[in-house]
Amino acid sequence: MRKLYVIGIGAGDPDQITVQAVKAMRQVDTFFVIGKGEATRELLDVRTAILDTHLDRPYRVVPIADPPRDRTPAAYLDVVEDWHDRRSALLESAFAEVDGVGGILVWGDPALYDSTLRMIERVLDRGVVRFDHEVIPGITSAQALAARHRIVLHGIGEPVRITTGRRLREEGLGAENALVMLDGDCSFRTLSDADVHIWWGAYLGMPDETLIEGPLPVVCDEIVRRRAELRARKGWIMDIYLLRRGA
Incomplete structure (x- = not known):
């Protein structure tokens, strides 16, 4: 993968997509989607509707199953660190299979209570795959x-x-x-x-x-x-x- 766009897509309203986000999405060949299975299928459907509304070129979606974690741990930070490690390993494997431009659609804005950028830093620190990346802000x-x-x-x-x-x-x-x-x-x-x-x-x-x-x-x-x-x-x-x- 040559480049990755991390794109904020707002809180759920397709009309909240910025012009900058649309321009970035139109550069992407493959979108990576971390999901939690059928329980949140609607969230994947909303993302797909956003893409279909704004894209006029073929694209591919690579689903990634979100690894489970303890939601009520005694050592909260340790559990989250381990979860981020496992998530970043899954992203790394998916990135390695892509030759082109990738994209991740982030609810709201990637800078506010979202772990995507932290996981990407972990992938880059390991040095197995290398790519440039750009962050597109979204409405929180x-x-x-x-x-x-x-x-x-x-x-x-x-x-x-x-x-x-x-x-x-x-x-x-x-x-x-x-x-x-x-x-x-x-x-x-x-x-x-x-x-x-x-x-x-x-x-x-x-x-x-x-x-x-x-x-x-x-x-x-x-x-x-x-x-x-x-x-x-x-x-x-x-x-x-x-x-x-x-x-």
Whole structure:
């Protein structure tokens, strides 16, 4: 493989694809897709629809099965490091089979809570395959959440903390405004008796997009219930939320 494009494709709405991303996709011969099987088949279908909409040349898709990992480990960082090693080894093998230009479509933006660039660094460090690579930014789920709720992510002159559900449980809110990603446990429940407002969104930009907002003590149970219903029906969920003190 001569070159790899790592392309941010937004939170799920095909209209969020930038002109720069379209130009990059049109240079690609082979797209590599790491998937989790039939449970997330819809995510592959969305990627394929994006490609079919914007490409006017033949292309190939190489699916790569995502290796399993412990989702509730005692040593979180060690488990993730091992998972990244196994993922990068699979990518390395796939890259070695391609003669041309490759591409990876990344939900949101490759710079925000995504491991693709870290895995590519591991592949290049091993030196078995060599290639140039370029990163194309995308619209993040944070931007999509703010746009759909018609809000600004922070008060005037205030900071925004971007964190995970695990860190929220361990450290609390930690700022006037906290944007929480990767939360499979509804960690906002640990703050449900506080003077906090929440703006929550799932499947942003997709047909099943769901939005809930309000004082956290009022809407907490509704979000937990609705999230469980959606996940049970679809088999997967992608969601994000903003918390703000005293709103």
